[in-house]
Amino acid sequence: MSRDKENGGFNFRRIWKWFTREFLLKIDQIDSPDRYKRLRRNIILLMLLVTIVPLVFMAAINYHQYNKSLKDEIINPLYSLANKTKHSFELFLEERVSTVRFIASAYSFEELSDEKTMNRIFRVMRNEFEGFVDLGLIDSQAKMVSYAGPYALLGKTYSQQSWFHKVKLRGVYVSDVFMGYREFPHIAIAVQQISGDEKGWILRATIDTGKFEALISSMGLEPSSDAFLINRRGILQTDSKFYGKVLEKYPFDLPLGSYGTDVLDMLDTKGREILLTYAHLSQHDYSLVIVKPRSVILKSWYTLKSEMFFIFIISVGLIILVTIKISFNLVANLREADERRESAFRELEHSHKLSSIGRLAAGVAHEINNPLAIINEKAGLMKDLIGYGEDFSKKGKFVELTDAILKSVNRCKTVTHRLLGFARRMEVKFEKLNLNEVITEVLGFLEKEALYRNIKTTLQLAENLPEMYSDRGQLHQVFLNIITNAIASIEGGGLITITSWQENPETLGVSIEDTGCGMSAETLRHIFEPFFTTKHGYGTGLGLPITYGIIKKLGGEIKAVSKEAEGTRFTLFLPISPKTQTEAS
Amino acid sequence: MKVLLVDDEEDFVTALAERLQLRGMEVQFATDGETALRHMETNPPDVVVLDMMMPGMGGGDVLKRMKAGHSQTPVILLTGHTSIDAGPAGVQQGAFDYLVKPVDISELIAKMENALRSGKSE
Numbered sequence: 001m002s003r004d005k006e007n008g009g010f011n012f013r014r015i016w017k018w019f020t021r022e023f024l025l026k027i028d029q030i031d032s033p034d035r036y037k038r039l040r041r042n043i044i045l046l047m048l049l050v051t052i053v054p055l056v057f058m059a060a061i062n063y064h065q066y067n068k069s070l071k072d073e074i075i076n077p078l079y080s081l082a083n084k085t086k087h088s089f090e091l092f093l094e095e096r097v098s099t100v101r102f103i104a105s106a107y108s109f110e111e112l113s114d115e116k117t118m119n120r121i122f123r124v125m126r127n128e129f130e131g132f133v134d135l136g137l138i139d140s141q142a143k144m145v146s147y148a149g150p151y152a153l154l155g156k157t158y159s160q161q162s163w164f165h166k167v168k169l170r171g172v173y174v175s176d177v178f179m180g181y182r183e184f185p186h187i188a189i190a191v192q193q194i195s196g197d198e199k200g201w202i203l204r205a206t207i208d209t210g211k212f213e214a215l216i217s218s219m220g221l222e223p224s225s226d227a228f229l230i231n232r233r234g235i236l237q238t239d240s241k242f243y244g245k246v247l248e249k250y251p252f253d254l255p256l257g258s259y260g261t262d263v264l265d266m267l268d269t270k271g272r273e274i275l276l277t278y279a280h281l282s283q284h285d286y287s288l289v290i291v292k293p294r295s296v297i298l299k300s301w302y303t304l305k306s307e308m309f310f311i312f313i314i315s316v317g318l319i320i321l322v323t324i325k326i327s328f329n330l331v332a333n334l335r336e337a338d339e340r341r342e343s344a345f346r347e348l349e350h351s352h353k354l355s356s357i358g359r360l361a362a363g364v365a366h367e368i369n370n371p372l373a374i375i376n377e378k379a380g381l382m383k384d385l386i387g388y389g390e391d392f393s394k395k396g397k398f399v400e401l402t403d404a405i406l407k408s409v410n411r412c413k414t415v416t417h418r419l420l421g422f423a424r425r426m427e428v429k430f431e432k433l434n435l436n437e438v439i440t441e442v443l444g445f446l447e448k449e450a451l452y453r454n455i456k457t458t459l460q461l462a463e464n465l466p467e468m469y470s471d472r473g474q475l476h477q478v479f480l481n482i483i484t485n486a487i488a489s490i491e492g493g494g495l496i497t498i499t500s501w502q503e504n505p506e507t508l509g510v511s512i513e514d515t516g517c518g519m520s521a522e523t524l525r526h527i528f529e530p531f532f533t534t535k536h537g538y539g540t541g542l543g544l545p546i547t548y549g550i551i552k553k554l555g556g557e558i559k560a561v562s563k564e565a566e567g568t569r570f571t572l573f574l575p576i577s578p579k580t581q582t583e584a585s
Numbered sequence: 586m587k588v589l590l591v592d593d594e595e596d597f598v599t600a601l602a603e604r605l606q607l608r609g610m611e612v613q614f615a616t617d618g619e620t621a622l623r624h625m626e627t628n629p630p631d632v633v634v635l636d637m638m639m640p641g642m643g644g645g646d647v648l649k650r651m652k653a654g655h656s657q658t659p660v661i662l663l664t665g666h667t668s669i670d671a672g673p674a675g676v677q678q679g680a681f682d683y684l685v686k687p688v689d690i691s692e693l694i695a696k697m698e699n700a701l702r703s704g705k706s707e
Contacts, residue, residue, distance in 0.1 A: 369665050376687035377600035384607045413687055
């Protein structure tokens with residue numbers, strides 16, 4: 001038992017796992033270019049599933065409910081109409097049968113044999129009851145012995161006719177409709193009476209069925225509907241509007257013989273969809289049939305149905321449209337957010353790399369620095385001792401050697417100072433300054449070297465540049481690094497152009513362009529990475545990373561464009577005032 | 586000129602002392618803060634050259650003690666790279682100037698002379 005349960009649970013869990021894996025989680029695991037497409041597809045599918053499935057269910061239930069209640073509402077009146085009319089027919093026939101039976105009981109054979117009496121009774125009957133056509137007395141030999149009515153039937157023998165035998169058997173007989181002599185449909189009612197001598201005689205009356213038509217027309221049917229009587233053999237007993245004249249064969253099969261009232265949903269001979277209501281008369285061999293075309297009855301239902309269908313289609317269309325639109329937007333936003341996060345992460349990674357390398361550099365600088373200081377002093381002392389002491393044979397050589405040591409120490413010192421510059425986290429000191437001034441200061445510092453290397457410098461500084469809040473020392477460092485690189489890249493003379501401008505109300509721009517050797521795209525990608533250098537032997541690979549770090553610290557941007565053998569352009573964007581006012585204070 | 590050199594690296598401090606002596610200065614040295622403060626009491630120097638990073642009592646503490654004792658002796662701080670920020674900080678606390686190791690002897694002498702001149706003019 002518990003095992004079964006577990007199995008059931010397991011299966012459900014498996015389905016759920018599959019579902020989550022396929023539709024919810026899988027997306028994150030896939031790092032493919034179409035993962036957003038898949039995500040979008042899954043969102044659309046899921047949303048459609050959870051919206052359209054319930055909608056379809058609801059629509060189906062509604063449809064069913066409406067169908068049921070509307071049909072009930074339409075069919076129930078049909079039932080009652082059929083039953084009511086059936087009762088009218090039964091009552092009419094019963095009344096006529098009772099009348100004939102009453103006369104047969106009230107009068108003796110002898111009295112009825114008298115033509116005068118017969119005529120009188122017939123007159124009274126016609127006055128009291130509608131529809132009687134004639135009245136005749138038939139003796140046990142099946143001979144008409146007395147007759148009141150329009151036809152000359154006196155003396156006629158009925159022993160060959162089936163109704164005569166039926167009335168002999170049953171006592172009362174109501175015939176099917178037949179055409180009388182005047183070409184009117186009639187029915188005959190015959191009642192057998194047994195007198196004292198055990199010989200039965202029969203009183204027979206004929207009734208015009210015009211009253212049937214009256215009963216049918218009293219139902220008040222619309223022109224497209226039809227109602228008629230048929231007998232058990234399916235012969236029409238009254239005229240039908242669509243299915244034949246009286247005494248013709250009725251074209252459908254009915255469940256004859258049952259006594260219930262029922263409504264059938266069917267196609268007629270002309271292919272019309274009809275609702276056929278039938279009711280069997282209980283005492284007689286007749287059935288009442290009412291035919292109504294479905295389209296008339298269920299018109300309101302069809303209208304409702306098409307309206308419902310229309311609304312359903314519109315809703316589904318809207319849902320699909322909105323779902324797709326939302327999903328596209330959602331996934332687009334997600335993608336954008338992802339990309340932003342990705343780039344922020346890359347930025348962070350870069351700065352993290354810089355800071356950890358900074359810590360490492362500081363450690364290395366410290367470890368090297370102390371022994372370096374000792375070497376410096378010891379070598380310095382050696383040189384001093386040689387210089388202050390007496391001459392000896394290889395003095396010149398010793399001076400040369402100690403100088404070489406001191407020179408190397410100085411080189412080391414330069415490296416450790418550079419490392420330090422990279423590692424230090426000196427607070428940025430913001431002050432009011434003029435960017436053009438800073439550029440000119442730095443250039444003044446490097447002018448001699450440029451001149452010496454036959455490099456022309458052109459300044460295109462924007463006039464009326466607003467004063468900015470920044471760190472003068474750090475900016476010096478930045479321009480020094482970039483211009484030094486520019487000078488280094490030029491061999492055999494060239495041009496350095498420095499331009500400044502106001503980029504927008506909050507930002508100033510500076511570009512430093514040289515006509516030097518330029519860089520490959522590959523090199524350009526790495527220039528801001530620490531320890532990446534192309535100046536093998538004398539570069540530290542720290543100049544541009546430091547520059548980058550300072551620019552970031554000052555809240556600016558730095559970009560480099562370069563083409564091999566053509567030159568390099570660095571573009572800086574610097575904020576006029578630091579982002580937060582606290583930094584400025 | 587009487588100079589007191591304070592640095593925990595004995596190799597460094599002895600070599601530097603000898604070099605200054607060769608240039609005609611009167612030099613004493615100490616390898617820790619306490620000894621330095623004692624020297625200052627027994628034989629007050631004209632200039633103190635003080636390393637910031639020392640085990641035990643550091644250069645910063647020595648400077649604080651000196652200022653607490655209202656010492657007017659000018660102090661030139663020596664800093665390593667990890668403690669470079671201590672240089673400007675030390676100047677704010679009353680040191681005359683600072684140098685980053687390894688030091689250039691001529692630069693050191695120039696700063697010492699500056700310190701002495703400013704001390705005398707005060």
